[in-house]
Amino acid sequence: MISNNIDFILLLSIFLLGALLSLIFRRNDRLANYCANGLAIIGSIWGIVLALRHITNGYYTNLSLEIPALRVLSFSIRIDNLSAFFIFIISLITLFASIYAIGYVQHYYKKYCIGTLGFFYNIFILGMLLVVSSSNAVLFLVAWEVMSVASYFLVIYDNNNPKNVKAGLVYLVMTHVATAFIIILFLILFKFTGSFDFEIIKLTQATIPAYIKDIVFVLALIGFGTKAGIIPVHIWLPSAHPAAPSHVSALMSGVMIKTGIFMMIRMFLDILQPVPVWWGYTVLIIGVISSLLGVILALTEHDIKRLLAYHSIENIGIIMLGIGSSLIFSSMNLNSFALVGLIAALFHTLNHAVFKSLLFLCAGSVINKTNTSNMAEYGGIIKYMPLTALFFLVGSMAISALPPFNGFYSEWITFQSLFQGIAVTDITTKILFSLSAGGLAFTGGFALMCFVKVFGITFLARPRSIKINKVKESSFSMLIGMGGFAIISLIFGVYSSFIVKTIKQIVVDMTVFRENVDTNAINLTNSININNNFADVSGIWVFLALSIALVSTVFVFKFIINRKQKIVTGETWDCGTDLTPRMEITSTAFASSMIRILRRVVGPIVTKEVKFDKDNLKYFPKSIQFDFKINDIYGKYIYKPITDSVSWISLLVKRIQGGNTNIYIMYILLVLLIALILLL
Amino acid sequence: MNILFWTIQILFVPAVSPLMIGIIRKFKAMFQKRIGASIFQPYKDIIKLLNKDEVISKDASWIFRFAPYIIFCISILIGASIPIFTTSFSGLPTSEIIVVVYTLAIGTFFLALAGMDVGGAFGGFGSSREMTISAFAEGGLIFSLLTIALISGSTNLFNISNNILLIQGKSIISLILAMGGFILILLAETKRFPFDNPSTHLELTMIHEAMTIEHSGKKLALLEWAAANKLAIFSILLINMFFPWGIATNFDILSIMVGFVSLIVKILIVLFGIAFLESTIAKFRFFRLPDLLLDAYIINILAICLIPVL
Numbered sequence: 001m002i003s004n005n006i007d008f009i010l011l012l013s014i015f016l017l018g019a020l021l022s023l024i025f026r027r028n029d030r031l032a033n034y035c036a037n038g039l040a041i042i043g044s045i046w047g048i049v050l051a052l053r054h055i056t057n058g059y060y061t062n063l064s065l066e067i068p069a070l071r072v073l074s075f076s077i078r079i080d081n082l083s084a085f086f087i088f089i090i091s092l093i094t095l096f097a098s099i100y101a102i103g104y105v106q107h108y109y110k111k112y113c114i115g116t117l118g119f120f121y122n123i124f125i126l127g128m129l130l131v132v133s134s135s136n137a138v139l140f141l142v143a144w145e146v147m148s149v150a151s152y153f154l155v156i157y158d159n160n161n162p163k164n165v166k167a168g169l170v171y172l173v174m175t176h177v178a179t180a181f182i183i184i185l186f187l188i189l190f191k192f193t194g195s196f197d198f199e200i201i202k203l204t205q206a207t208i209p210a211y212i213k214d215i216v217f218v219l220a221l222i223g224f225g226t227k228a229g230i231i232p233v234h235i236w237l238p239s240a241h242p243a244a245p246s247h248v249s250a251l252m253s254g255v256m257i258k259t260g261i262f263m264m265i266r267m268f269l270d271i272l273q274p275v276p277v278w279w280g281y282t283v284l285i286i287g288v289i290s291s292l293l294g295v296i297l298a299l300t301e302h303d304i305k306r307l308l309a310y311h312s313i314e315n316i317g318i319i320m321l322g323i324g325s326s327l328i329f330s331s332m333n334l335n336s337f338a339l340v341g342l343i344a345a346l347f348h349t350l351n352h353a354v355f356k357s358l359l360f361l362c363a364g365s366v367i368n369k370t371n372t373s374n375m376a377e378y379g380g381i382i383k384y385m386p387l388t389a390l391f392f393l394v395g396s397m398a399i400s401a402l403p404p405f406n407g408f409y410s411e412w413i414t415f416q417s418l419f420q421g422i423a424v425t426d427i428t429t430k431i432l433f434s435l436s437a438g439g440l441a442f443t444g445g446f447a448l449m450c451f452v453k454v455f456g457i458t459f460l461a462r463p464r465s466i467k468i469n470k471v472k473e474s475s476f477s478m479l480i481g482m483g484g485f486a487i488i489s490l491i492f493g494v495y496s497s498f499i500v501k502t503i504k505q506i507v508v509d510m511t512v513f514r515e516n517v518d519t520n521a522i523n524l525t526n527s528i529n530i531n532n533n534f535a536d537v538s539g540i541w542v543f544l545a546l547s548i549a550l551v552s553t554v555f556v557f558k559f560i561i562n563r564k565q566k567i568v569t570g571e572t573w574d575c576g577t578d579l580t581p582r583m584e585i586t587s588t589a590f591a592s593s594m595i596r597i598l599r600r601v602v603g604p605i606v607t608k609e610v611k612f613d614k615d616n617l618k619y620f621p622k623s624i625q626f627d628f629k630i631n632d633i634y635g636k637y638i639y640k641p642i643t644d645s646v647s648w649i650s651l652l653v654k655r656i657q658g659g660n661t662n663i664y665i666m667y668i669l670l671v672l673l674i675a676l677i678l679l680l
Numbered sequence: 681m682n683i684l685f686w687t688i689q690i691l692f693v694p695a696v697s698p699l700m701i702g703i704i705r706k707f708k709a710m711f712q713k714r715i716g717a718s719i720f721q722p723y724k725d726i727i728k729l730l731n732k733d734e735v736i737s738k739d740a741s742w743i744f745r746f747a748p749y750i751i752f753c754i755s756i757l758i759g760a761s762i763p764i765f766t767t768s769f770s771g772l773p774t775s776e777i778i779v780v781v782y783t784l785a786i787g788t789f790f791l792a793l794a795g796m797d798v799g800g801a802f803g804g805f806g807s808s809r810e811m812t813i814s815a816f817a818e819g820g821l822i823f824s825l826l827t828i829a830l831i832s833g834s835t836n837l838f839n840i841s842n843n844i845l846l847i848q849g850k851s852i853i854s855l856i857l858a859m860g861g862f863i864l865i866l867l868a869e870t871k872r873f874p875f876d877n878p879s880t881h882l883e884l885t886m887i888h889e890a891m892t893i894e895h896s897g898k899k900l901a902l903l904e905w906a907a908a909n910k911l912a913i914f915s916i917l918l919i920n921m922f923f924p925w926g927i928a929t930n931f932d933i934l935s936i937m938v939g940f941v942s943l944i945v946k947i948l949i950v951l952f953g954i955a956f957l958e959s960t961i962a963k964f965r966f967f968r969l970p971d972l973l974l975d976a977y978i979i980n981i982l983a984i985c986l987i988p989v990l
Contacts, residue, residue, distance in 0.1 A: 379799070382741045402786050403779060412778050415822075422984060423830055434823075434981045441822040441977075445815030448785055452792040452811050461799030462739050535835040541773030545757060546783070553753035562731050562898055572737040572798045572894065585796065585804025594812050597970050 005061045007050055008079065008133065012126055014043035019122035026115020033105045036118020040098040040125060047091030047129070054084035055506060061133075076197060078135035081506040082270070085346065086132040086262050089353050092488075093254045094125050100361050100481025101247040103474065107368055108245070117157055121248065124150035124256075131259045137186040137196035144182070144259075148175045148227075151256060154248045155240045167239035174236040178226035185219040188212060202271045202511075213272060217279050220267050221286070228260030229313050230320065231290045232634050237313060238297075242305035242373065246364020247481075249305060250357035253312045258349050261319055268327055269342065273512050277331040281432060284324030288439035291317025293601070295446040299453070299594055300602055300630045302375045302587040304363045307454060308356065311399060314443060315352040318414060319345045321436055325417045328429065330512055334420075336521030339504070339513050340530060341417040343522060346503050348410035351492060355398035355407055358485035362392040365474040365482070366458065370467055375457050375587045377467070382459040384471040387479055389459045394486040396451035398493070401444050404543040406492035409528070412537055413500070415440060416530040446594075453590045464581040496539035497528050588628055603631030685769070685931075686760075693759025693916070697908035698722035700915065700951055707955030722908065729901035737798040737894055747794035748895065748902040754787040755909035762913060763920045765939035766928040767842040775837045777825040781818065784869075787906065788814050795891030806890025813875060813887065813969060817868045820861050820976030827858035827983045828921055837917075841924045850988040857983035859922040861976035866914040868973060871907070873957055874964040875972075919946045 018039030025031040054061070064076035079087070101121075105114060127147030134140040152175070156168035190196055192212060193204040205213075222233060229237040237257070241249045268275055268283075294313030301307035322345030329338035365388050366381060367373045382389035398405035401412075418440065421433030463469060473479075492499055501524040507513060523529040527538030572579060595604050609625040612618050656667075702719035709716025736745070761774040774783055792811050795803035829835045831851050832843030847855065868875045871888040880886050892903045920927055926942025928935035964972065 380739070380741075382743070397786070397789070400785070400789065401782055402789060403782055408782055415778055419826060419830070419835075422826070427985070430985065431981070434984055437826070438819050438823060438977055438981070441819040442815065444782070444785075445818035448789060448818075449811035449815045452789060452796070452807060456793055456796035456804070456807065460741060460743060460793060460797045461804075534833065535776060535778075535829075537776055537779055538773055542779060542783075545773050546753075549753040549757040550750065553756065554749050557730075557749065557752070557898065557902060565898060566733040568733065568735045569738045570735045572739055572800045573802075575801055581799075583801045584799040585808065590804065590808045593808060593966065594815070597812070597967060 005063065008061050008063065008077065011043060011046050011050055012129065014039055014046060015122045015126040015129070018043065019119045019126070022115050022118025022122065024115075026113055029109040029114045032114040032118050033102060036114070036121055037098040037101045037105070040094055040101075040122055043122075043125070044091040044094035044098065047087055048095065051084045051088035051091060054079060055081055055088070055502060074136065074197075075134075075139040076136040077130075077133050077139070078199065079133045081509045082262075082265065083133045085350075085503070085506050086258065087129060089258065089350055090125065090128050090132070090255050093251060093353050093357050096481045096484040096488075097247040097250045097254075097357060097361070098481075099484065100250075100364075100478050101245075103477035103481075104245070104247055104364060104368065106475070111160075112157065117154070117245070120150045120153045120157075124154060124248070124251070128255060128259060132262050135198045137190070137198070141179070141183065141186070144179060147256065147259070148172075148179065151244075151248070151252060154252075155244045157245060157248075158243065161243075163239075164243035167236075167243040171236040171240040174226055174233070178223045178233070181219045181223035181226075185216055185223060188216055188219070198266070198271060205272055210276070214276070216272065217268070217275070217282075220264065221282070224260040224263045224267070225286070226260070228257050228264070228316050228320075229290075230286050230316060231293050231313060232638055234290070234294075234313050235634055235639065238301075238306045238309040241309035241312070241360075242303060246305075246360055246367065249308075249364070250360040253309060253360055254353040254357035257312060257316060258353060261316065261323070261345070261349055265323060265342070265345070268323070269330065269512055270510055273330070275327060275331055277328060280324050280327030280329075280331055282324075283320055283327055284432060284436050287317045287320030287322075287324050288436050289317070290314070290320060291443045292439050292446075295443050295450060296598055296601060297630070299446060299450050299591045300604070303373050304366070304375050304378075304454065304458065305360070305373050307375075307450070308359050308363060311359075311447070311450070312352075312356060314447065315348065315356065315399070318411065318440065318443065319348050319352070321440060322346075322348060322414050322417060324436075325414075325421055325433070328421065329417075332424070332426075332429075333516065334424075335513055335516040336518040337417060337420045337531075339507060339517055340413065340420065340522045342507050343500060343503050344410060344413035344417050346507065347413060347496075347500055348407075350499070350503075351398070351406040351410045351489075354485055354492065355395045355405070355489050358391060358395040358482060358489060359399065361478070361482045361485065362388050362395060365478055369471045369474070372465075372467075375454070377465040378458040379464040379581065379584065380460065380462050380468060381471060384468065385459075385473050388474055388482065389455075391479075391482040391486040392459065393455060394489055396455050398489045400448040400451045402448075404490065404493045404539065404546055406489050406496065409493055409496035409500070409537070409539060411440070411444065413522075413528065413530075416535050419535075420531060449591075449594065453587055457585075457587045457590065461584050462579075462581055464584065464586075494539045494543045496537075497524050497526065500524055500528055603633060605629045605631055685766070689764060689769075690756065690760040692764050693909050693912045694756055694905065696947075697759075697912035698726060698905065700912055700947065701908045703948070703951050704955045704958075707952055708959055711955065711959035722904075726901045726905055729896075729904070730898055732897040734897035734899065736896075737800075739798050740894070741797055743790070743793050744797035744894070745899070747790040747797075748899040748906075750790045751787045751794075752902040752906040752909075754783060755906040755913065758783055759909055759913050761837065762917055763838045763841040763924075763927065764916060765943050766931065766936055767838050767920075767924070768929060768931045769838060771836060771838045777829055777835045777837065777840075778822065780837065781822055781825070784910075785814070785818070787910075791891055791903070794895070798894045800894055802886075802890045802893050806887055806893070809887045809966065810891060813868055813973070816970045816973035817865050817976075820865045820973055820980065821869070823977055823980035823984070824858045824862040824865060825921070827854055827861075827980050827987070830984060830987055831855065837921070841920045841927060842929060844921065844924050845927070845929065850986065854983040854986045855922060857979050857986070859918070861979040861983070862918055862922060864972055864976040866918055867954075867957070868969070870911040870914050872911075872954055874961055875969055877963050915947055915950045916943070918950060919943065 018036050022032045022036035061079035127143050130143030134143055152172050156165050158164050189201050192208045193201045226233040241253050291314045294310050298307050298310035322341050326338045326341030398407040401408045418433050418437040520532045527536050529536045607627040611622045613622050701722045706716050706719050761772040792807035795807040828840050832840045876887040928939035
């Protein structure tokens with residue numbers, strides 16, 4: 001029977017209504033757009049209110065629908081603080097993404113059916129909300145599928161481009177293989193605990209043998225890790241995220257992949273506690289590899305949305321660093337540091353959702369106006385789209401962890417939690433944490449380089465193609481969507497200690513942190529203070545220091561010293577030749593020295609073909625064709641063998657599957673006979 | 681007293697940094713058996729540039745115009761956040777190692793963007809090289825500061841400086857290793873040999889000079905001055921983090937005087953070292969530089985493993 005709290009049902013019904021209305025009004029593009037996104041906006045505001053009420057009042061929602069005859073199929077929803085936190089993230093991103101979508105979707109008018117877009121968009125959000133709030137494996141799997149399938153249809157929405165359809169197929173296959181792992185996982189848990197309900201599993205899991213738990217861990221890592229996009233199961237991500245409409249990319253990259261993170265936290269730090277220490281080591285190592293390789297692969301990209309998708313892998317890696325350190329500390333019984341690690345992971349989850357959505361929305365506006373996502377054709381867009389450029393700059397600074405924006409503070413806490421691990425006496429742990437912190441430091445450096453590249457190539461210098469000259473600033477609703485995220489990015493940075501305080505309140509609620517926690521491990525009275533004054537940072541004061549320094553510098557040097565200075569506008573130094581766009585650096589050239597240094601890691605394939613006027617006189621080339629590709633290591637060494645063996649097995653199966661019905665009936669008869677003999 | 685202290689703390693780095701450039705040049709001239717320019721020449725250069733009119737490319741955006749102010753203000757802010765001649769304060773909100781590293785990165789970020797902004801043939805490549813080096817330098821920089829933070833049990837620069845004074849025994853080995861790593865990073869971040877040649881304008885080799893090539897007048901003055909500030913910041917960090925002996929730990933006139941004198945002597949030694957290095961070794965090939973920077977990181981991991989357990 002459905003018990004208490006109608007609020008959450010209301011939240012789900014708003015999105016359901018949005019989905020249905022946009023389908024009903026699908027003949028009218030404008031109406032369908034307003035219905036879908038308008039209701040999504042209302043729903044997300046309600047979601048934010050609901051989540052905040054849960055977190056501040058600390059209450060739970062428990063809903064269950066039990067069918068007495070089929071106890072296995074009973075559905076239950078349970079919203080604790082952790083779920084409420086993720087509902088908050090989903091709603092926050094949905095709010096601004098939907099505001100943006102009102103303007104953005106207009107360029108699909110008359111080309112595609114807006115009604116179906118709105119339908120799948122709302123269903124997708126509905127699925128995500130259910131994923132983070134379900135407390136029962138059956139309902140969870142249904143929600144997980146709803147989310148995956150809806151996002152698949154969103155990926156292939158722009159289906160005139162065959163590349164998108166292919167990307168959708170890869171996504172569909174990967175996500176379903178992952179779901180298969182998750183189904184096995186829950187079946188194993190069901191076998192040993194006799195229940196699909198998370199609460200009951202949590203209470204009875206102590207009786208599960210250790211090796212079964214290890215199997216569950218590996219299954220969860222693959223199943224949920226695929227959704228999160230950890231390396232090496234990331235391959236769907238860089239092709240699927242760019243294919244979707246940009247506001248959906250923002251939701252997929254900002255929120256959907258976080259549901260994988262949510263389930264990992266739920267499984268490893270909540271349900272299956274206590275865990276062996278090697279789980280933490282594994283998660284930490286995966287975190288380092290994902291963050292480093294993610295950012296390096298991003299550097300090699302020249303498609304702006306693919307590049308951002310690779311950065312999602314990087315940031316998932318950083319979140320995994322937080323979770324990994326938390327797991328290691330909790331198995332070493334250092335619960336107070338485990339708290340710091342988990343807070344770092346959750347804060348970075350929130351921050352990444354904000355700035356990555358911001359970047360995707362900005363990239364979407366640029367692509368929308370230029371009709372290309374190839375950065376080689378951009379350049380100088382800052383003069384045509386000044387506000388979009390400003391918002392993108394904010395996003396770039398946030399993702400590169402530059403103060404005073406939010407990305408910095410979550411990386412700061414992640415650093416601190418890794419530093420606490422380095423201070424641990426055990427030498428294996430010490431070295432592992434040193435390498436992880438080093439990985440995070442280098443990731444920061446590479447990310448900074450990558451965003452200099454993206455911002456510089458896209459927005460600065462002179463246009464590299466003629467179409468830039470016709471570019472205009474985006475429409476009002478799109479600017480509100482982007483600007484909202486940019487402001488939140490700054491606010492979450494400046495008031496980081498307040499946000500972290502709230503997250504701490506969410507986390508200490510979990511069973512793991514009920515005992516052995518020293519509240520001074522992370523103290524948040526005025527600033528973020530780690531381990532009794534080991535480290536201390538205050539968002540407000542850093543912001544003030546930076547602003548005062550900047551304002552006084554500008555004041556002194558612009559308005560006092562040499563005030564009457566004359567500024568003449570001239571040409572860029574052209575080395576005595578004509579100034580052409582070809583003199584500017586390209587995105588490939590910008591990253592080329594880095595790729596050369598890291599050639600062992602990325603394996604670039606460079607081919608150069610020079611044609612001459614006369615074959616015997618090789619001084620004046622007629623044309624030079626330069627081709628640069630990155631070796632697809634994962635495709636070649638991991639996925640190709642798998643697909644090859646699958647098709648090999650299929651060929652074997654073909655022999656007994658000839659298409660002749662009579663033979664099939666014979667098979668059935670044979671199986672029946674064997675079954676009967678076995679029963680006797 | 682407090683006001684006096686903060687005035688000195690804020691103004692010391694920008695006031696002294698051009699002099700430091702001048703002294704390095706003088707030392708280098710000595711090695712080359714030249715008389716060389718006066719050590720005050722960099723001040724004259726900056727004043728001259730500040731009073732000049734400017735030429736700005738028509739392709740430049742506000743990033744190009746605004747970046748010099750950001751870069752300069754970052755260098756002033758960090759210059760004020762590090763312990764200079766006394767450790768008896770808890771510093772600014774930015775006196776924390778990770779904050780220092782990433783705030784300096786803001787300067788690098790805008791410098792590289794300004795280099796790309798006008799779309800010339802040089803700027804973009806300068807930015808690319810600069811970012812490649814600084815990406816590899818970040819690990820070494822964070823880890824050499826981390827090593828001493830772990831030795832001293834705090835990540836606040838003033839506390840580190842204070843606590844390093846008290847160390848003994850085995851931690852000294854870690855301290856020396858971390859210092860070695862930090863020196864490599866210092867050379868990379870301040871664009872000295874063997875990473876970059878600060879006195880060249882040859883397009884094949886230059887890094888920093890390529891990015892500032894389109895700036896002129898006041899903006900060029902700010903960029904040059906900020907680069908000098910960065911040299912001062914890293915030199916003072918080297919001195920006061922890894923070899924703070926002599927620095928004033930309390931606030932009486934005598935110990936501050938001692939702190940001041942010892943700081944100046946140590947700065948001269950560091951500058952001589954840089955000049956000596958630049959006069960005796962050749963600039964490395966660009967593609968060998970990451971090895972050097974990764975060494976700085978690995979040395980520090982070794983240093984961390986050698987810290988004795990308390």
